[in-house]
Amino acid sequence: MLIYWVKIPNGLLSTEIQDRLDLLDAEERATYSRYKVDFKKIEFLVGRCLAKMALGQFLHVQPGNISFSKNEYGKLFLKNSPKPLYFNLSHTDEMVVCALSANDEMGIDVEKTLDDRFEVMKHVYVPDEIEWVNAQRDKNAKLHAFYKLWTRKEAVMKAVGKGFSLPPLSFTIPFDEERAHDDEFYFYTFVPMTGYMITVVTRLLSEQSQTYVVREVQLAELLAGRVEFISLF
The missing domain is CATH 3.90.470.20 (4'-phosphopantetheinyl transferase domain)
Known part of the structure; x- marks a missing residue:
């Protein structure tokens, strides 16, 4: 990749x-x-x-x-x-x-991570995801967590080829590690430079990382x- x-x-x-x-x-x-x-x-x-x-x-x-x-x-x-x-x-x-x-097949999303948009969480994140964001130790960590979820959700929606026609509340994602996977996708999230975050998502086709x-x-x-x-x- x-x-x-x-x-x-x-x-x-x-x-x-x-x-x-x-x-x-x-x-x-x-x-x-x-x-x-x-x-x-x-x-x-x-x-x-x-x-x-x-x-x-x-x-x-x-x-x-x-x-x-x-x-x-x-x-x-x-x-x-x-x-x-x-x-x-x-x-x-x-x-x-x-x-x-x-x-x-994959999806990728990049976001600028400086703005506080926590008020939209109830519209895009399920309760466990919201709880994880709110449990972070300070505002910077909370922003990082918020945008990790945001970029992963949007990358999944792009990977399946539906964009926001796939409601973000209709699925959950792993959120602890920078590299993770669930039953369908691999997730890789990283910070290319201060103030930005990128996530790429690929379908889980085998056990090979x-x-x-x-x-x-x-x-x-x-x-x-x-x-x-x-x-x-």
Whole structure:
């Protein structure tokens, strides 16, 4: 399992990266144009660049020739791939992440972890999960626990391909360890840098434990096409 993350510099304007619009197909350009907020345009374009450049390198295809289909809930899939290859994207304030695997369907979520959103817990967490968050020793630990649950819930919803059409109160997740599993999924949660948390979830297909390789990608190198992605094959 490969996990790549990109930190977007504060204050970056979409006009500074619009040369990379060449990687988008007509539908993606239309989506890009519909965003009214500049940082949403940036996150969308950086996400597509990251996914297409990584997948293109693995498949020996030009990134601009990589195309996606999506299911009824909006989850992206690689179209016309000659090899089994799975990926998932996520973004939050000034960070974009992408997970890739040759073996397992997965979901990934990234969240900025500075805001106190404890008031939503009763809408997304079951009683045992709420009790665990509230039992933490101080506010920082409580925030960490809150976002561990949040990223794991959302990653599961993305792994099954339903997003929030799968109600977060309809399932529970393990929450103590950074690496964990239940009867269906492996969970890996980590902090790539202060103020952010990432969780990747893969289906539990065997008793063999997952191996995770995490790499930061510099935005300038990504946009210039100079990133050497690790081979999955």
